[in-house]
Amino acid sequence: MLTKRIIPCLDVKNGRVVKGVKFLDLKDAGDPVGIAQVYDREEADEIVFLDITASFEKRDIMLDVVRRTAETVFMPLTVGGGIRNLDDIRDLLNAGTDKVSINTAAIQDPELVRKAAERFGSQCIVVAIDAKRSEGDTGLRWEVYINGGRTPTGIDALRWGEEAEGLGAGEILLTSMDMDGTRKGYDIELTRSFSESLSLPIIASGGAGNLEHLHQVLVEGKADAALAASIFHFREYSIKDAKDYLKKKGVEVRI
Amino acid sequence: MITIIDYGMGNLRSVQKAFELFCPDVRVSSSVRDILDSDKIVLPGVGAFGKAMEELQKKGLIMAIKDALGRERPFLGICLGLQLLFSESEEDGNKKGLNILRGRVKRFDSSNGLKIPHMGWNRMRTGNRESKPGILSGVPNGSFMYFVHSYYVEPEDKKTVICETDYGTRFTSGIHKDNIYAFQFHPEKSQTIGLKIIKNFVGL
Numbered sequence: 001m002l003t004k005r006i007i008p009c010l011d012v013k014n015g016r017v018v019k020g021v022k023f024l025d026l027k028d029a030g031d032p033v034g035i036a037q038v039y040d041r042e043e044a045d046e047i048v049f050l051d052i053t054a055s056f057e058k059r060d061i062m063l064d065v066v067r068r069t070a071e072t073v074f075m076p077l078t079v080g081g082g083i084r085n086l087d088d089i090r091d092l093l094n095a096g097t098d099k100v101s102i103n104t105a106a107i108q109d110p111e112l113v114r115k116a117a118e119r120f121g122s123q124c125i126v127v128a129i130d131a132k133r134s135e136g137d138t139g140l141r142w143e144v145y146i147n148g149g150r151t152p153t154g155i156d157a158l159r160w161g162e163e164a165e166g167l168g169a170g171e172i173l174l175t176s177m178d179m180d181g182t183r184k185g186y187d188i189e190l191t192r193s194f195s196e197s198l199s200l201p202i203i204a205s206g207g208a209g210n211l212e213h214l215h216q217v218l219v220e221g222k223a224d225a226a227l228a229a230s231i232f233h234f235r236e237y238s239i240k241d242a243k244d245y246l247k248k249k250g251v252e253v254r255i
Numbered sequence: 256m257i258t259i260i261d262y263g264m265g266n267l268r269s270v271q272k273a274f275e276l277f278c279p280d281v282r283v284s285s286s287v288r289d290i291l292d293s294d295k296i297v298l299p300g301v302g303a304f305g306k307a308m309e310e311l312q313k314k315g316l317i318m319a320i321k322d323a324l325g326r327e328r329p330f331l332g333i334c335l336g337l338q339l340l341f342s343e344s345e346e347d348g349n350k351k352g353l354n355i356l357r358g359r360v361k362r363f364d365s366s367n368g369l370k371i372p373h374m375g376w377n378r379m380r381t382g383n384r385e386s387k388p389g390i391l392s393g394v395p396n397g398s399f400m401y402f403v404h405s406y407y408v409e410p411e412d413k414k415t416v417i418c419e420t421d422y423g424t425r426f427t428s429g430i431h432k433d434n435i436y437a438f439q440f441h442p443e444k445s446q447t448i449g450l451k452i453i454k455n456f457v458g459l
Contacts, residue, residue, distance in 0.1 A: 002377045002422055003399070043446060045376055070269050076401060076444050096268040098444065121265065121302030123372055123403045170372055170403075199365050201374050224370060254376040254399045 003254045004218045005045035005225035006242050007203065008232045010035060012081075013052045015061035033068045039232075040073045042239040045254060047073070048101070048173075048227060051081035052148070063095045070096025080128055080173070089116050093124065101126040101173050104146040107153060107160070110167055117168025125171075126203075127164040131157035131190055132177040142190055149177050158193055165200050172198065173227070176206040183209030183230070191221030203227050211237060211245040218251055256280045257457070258293040260320070262310040264335060265301040273443035273450060277457040287319040295329045295456070296320070298336035298437075304346040304360060304406070307335055308353075317353065324355060324435065329459045332437030334404060337430065340437060341408050356432065358410035369423040372405045379418040379428050379440065388417055388431045390455045398448045400428070400440035407439060 011018045016030045028034055036047050049069075051062045059082060069077060079092050080101030089100050106113050106127050117125045130149050131142040142157035161172055174194055176187035184207055191204045201224040204217045208228035217223045231237050243253045259270055261283045274281040274297070282289060290296060298320065300307055311317050324330055332340055341352045344360035352360065365371050376399045381387060400420075407426035410416060418429035420439070428439040436456065442449035 002373060002375050002402075005375050040446065067268075071272050074269070074273055074443060074450055075446055076403075093266040094268065096266060096272070098266065098269070118303075122405070123301050123374070124265075171374060199368070199370055201370050201372070224375065 001252050002224075003045075003252045004223075004246065005203075006214065006239055006246075006253070007046045007048055007225050007227045008039050008044050008239070009048040009050060009205070009227050009229045010233075011050050011052050011229070012062065012065065014055075014058050015053075015065050018052065032065050033072070035233075036069050036073045036077070039239065040075050043243075043254065044075065044239045045225070046076040046078060048078045048080065050101075051079060053082065063091055066092060066095040066097050078126060078173075080126070085112065086115060086119060089120060089125075093120060097124075099124045099126050099171070101128040103128040103130065106164065107144060107146050107155065110163065113164055113167040113169055117170070122168045122170035125169050126173050127161075127169040127171075128173040128175065129157055129161060129164075130175050130177050131187075133187075133190075141193075145177060149180075157190075158197060161194055161198055165198050169200060171201045171203060173203045173205060174223075179207030180205070182207055185209065185213040186217035186221060186223075186226070188216055188221045191217055191223050195222035195224070201225065211242055214242055215246055215249050215251065218246065219249075256282065256293050257295045257297060258289050259283045259297045259299060260290060260316065261285045262300070262307065262314055262316060264307050264310060265299065267299055270297065270299045270333070270443045273453050274457065276450065277454045285314050285316065287315055290316065290319040290323055293323070293328065295331070295459070296323050297331045297333065298339065299333045300335035300339070301403070302335060304335065304338060304344040304352070305348075305350040307339055308350060311339070311353075320353065321355065327434045329456065330435045330437075331456050332435070333443070334439060334441060337437035337439050338406060338408055340430075340435065341410070344406060346406055355435070356410055356415065356430065357412060358408055360406050360408050362406050363423055367423065372403055373422045374403045376400065376445075377402050377420050377422060377440075379420055379438075381418050384417065388436070389459065390431065390436050390452060391417060391429075392455055393451050394448060394455075399445070400438075400442070400449060401444040402428075402440045404439060
């Protein structure tokens with residue numbers, strides 16, 4: 001049986017991890033490669049690097065991070081953030097990324113998803129959706145935001161997810177903007193809507209504050225994978241703690 | 256010398272890095288001469304079956320692969336590299352494969368709500384098979400491997416099956432026949448236990 005995945009996510013800016021990571025056993029807690037190695041040893045199921053480098057000129061730094069990671073880490077690596085076109089995707093894949101996650105560019109040019117899936121295969125194209133509960137009379141349940149959550153689009157998130165599936169996306173990375181950073185748990189309703197409507201794997205993101213939150217989103221939210229950042233980075237819980245907890249609760253995980 | 260065949264289907268860097276852990280002479284190449292001049296050959300690959308066959312054809316690699324197999328060089332197929340060995344695939348209509356092994360490549364059935372692609376960690380089961388090939392030496396029955404695929408192989412000769420995996424159905428996740436070894440999962444992405452398979456192949 002396919003197991004549920006636990007995926008730590010690192011925000012990387014100019015080649016350095018931002019928001020801090022408290023790894024006592026690491027000499028350089030800002031180096032994404034070293035942190036990826038620790039998560040590899042702990043048998044995280046995958047790892048995600050989100051590149052939040054603002055400056056276009058500095059984007060090659062990320063390729064170097066990916067290259068150095070791929071030399072020592074033999075687990076699936078996804079990179080997202082700032083991907084604009086097929087060349088960006090090709091460069092990341094050639095550097096050793098297994099999957100790329102496309103967000104803003106996919107909304108602006110949905111054909112990019114189709115072309116990328118045709119050229120590189122659906123298995124490496126993750127469409128990332130930042131969704132926010134819609135207030136008032138918009139007729140939308142969750143609205144898609146782009147540009148790092150700054151720009152509303154007027155597009156219904158679930159509708160967009162279905163379109164992305166048709167375009168050839170291999171997976172959806174679904175972030176609840178309402179819950180992200182709150183540590184109050186994932187948006188279960190949002191996640192479940194996606195899991196039940198799409199036949200693609202759904203990675204839930206945004207809101208993890210404890211291990212029960214992971215359990216809820218994987219079982220009630222029917223997510224295929226749970227992505228989390230701070231609960232792992234600050235060593236409140238190890239990957240093993242998370243998997244032991246889930247296993248005790250009857251969730252199939254890889255231990 | 257191990258040659259990893261580059262035919263434009265997917266990232267080969269992690270495959271190369273994994274082999275380099277155990278062997279100093281690893282090259283990624285699309286040259287017929289390099290393939291014929293190797294002790295061992297790896298056919299990796301992700302993406303569409305039809306496109307992959309076209310690329311192999313265009314680069315003149317089909318004969319090179321068949322020739323190398325005829326000379327009994329150890330051969331390792333990974334993911335699409337397993338599927339391409341078979342007669343045909345139902346991916347984008349009916350596409351002919353290398354036809355080195357008889358059988359079909361079929362799509363998972365999503366009608367019961369099965370998510371496609373089959374993506375993530377699942378168990379490979381060697382079951383009660385009496386003889387375990389050397390490539391699985393030290394790899395316990397039930398080990399977790401990393402999978403990402405929407406199609407699976409159905410070999411005619413069941414004796415070639417060395418491991419299976421459950422996803423909606425029980426499908427073949429590894430085969431062995433003579434000098435040919437191939438897996439549906441990605442040993443190069445399956446952490447310590449996956450690297451064990453690569454090490455075993457290098458040691459054949």
